[in-house]
Amino acid sequence: MFVSNPPKDLLRRDVDAPIIKKKFENNYENVTYFGMPGPEMLDVKEWLDYLGFVIAVDNDLSALGVMNMTAASLKILDRVQFLRGDVESILVNWQDEDDEAPLRDSFDVVNLDFVGGIMGFGEDADHDKRVNAIRELLRHQRNETTSFIMFLTIGFREKHMDEYDRKLRHIGHELDKLGLDATPTIEWYFSHPPRHKLKVYVPYIVDEIGRANRFRLDMYKCFYYKGTNDIPMMHFVFDMEYSVENVSPERLGLRALLDCPLFIAHQDHVKACPNHPPPILGASP
């Protein structure tokens, strides 16, 4: 059963809560949460003032049992729907293992709070099922023209680092075509821990999937922290804004992607990672 720790508590309280508060200012009763709150519903508890309806997913029956008691103690049973099953298949099939569909057509706050990585788990054939689930989520959000905040928390393994490397090389080539020399920056990423590559890779694909569905990535932030048992984790915040005017919204600048700071969440404070890639040389395109 999931156990939280101080950096995770800090992110939930000091980073995520103010973002939700600001985004939905004064309209909280219409805010729908969809995610994995875990047995103690610590995120829902922390953000409760800013949430109207909660769709709580878990693939662990005992976690759902405890969650039910937690919701009762929070006196929110009348505004919670529990869904049983893998969040990935619920997003793809739009129903859970009991054939229940989400009671809302789209969501305002999505918390994909995984324990494992975004890729590189399970069989090779479905190693990208989490990316695919995000694609389906975006498709639903587009159909309802609903802007939303997506929190994504993942562990990471080395297994699919070659895909992250290929993406970095591709970004380097794209910048090269624009007359910018990104080689020292790309090399820096190759010689630093995987968390830095994830910091580029994950926003890159979320931006791509988002734009294909008319979403502009208005703001994003990347955090590294050590989860329970010192497991390295990444926490991302994505502010996805549905674009009324543009079928294909502006993409994230590649230079900005490489330059984006990585923050580290410690026990009681967050600070920018002191290791930063060298700036990209050349004039702005």
Ligand SMILES: C[S@@+](CC[C@H](N)C(=O)[O-])C[C@H]1O[C@@H](n2cnc3c(N)ncnc32)[C@H](O)[C@@H]1O
């Ligand atoms: C990290 S915990 C949730 C923590 C919570 N959001 C918080 O802020 O403290 C993740 C929960 O989701 C469940 N879970 C993990 N992977 C899942 C998946 N793929 N589909 C559905 N539930 C999953 C776990 O059983 C666990 O209860």
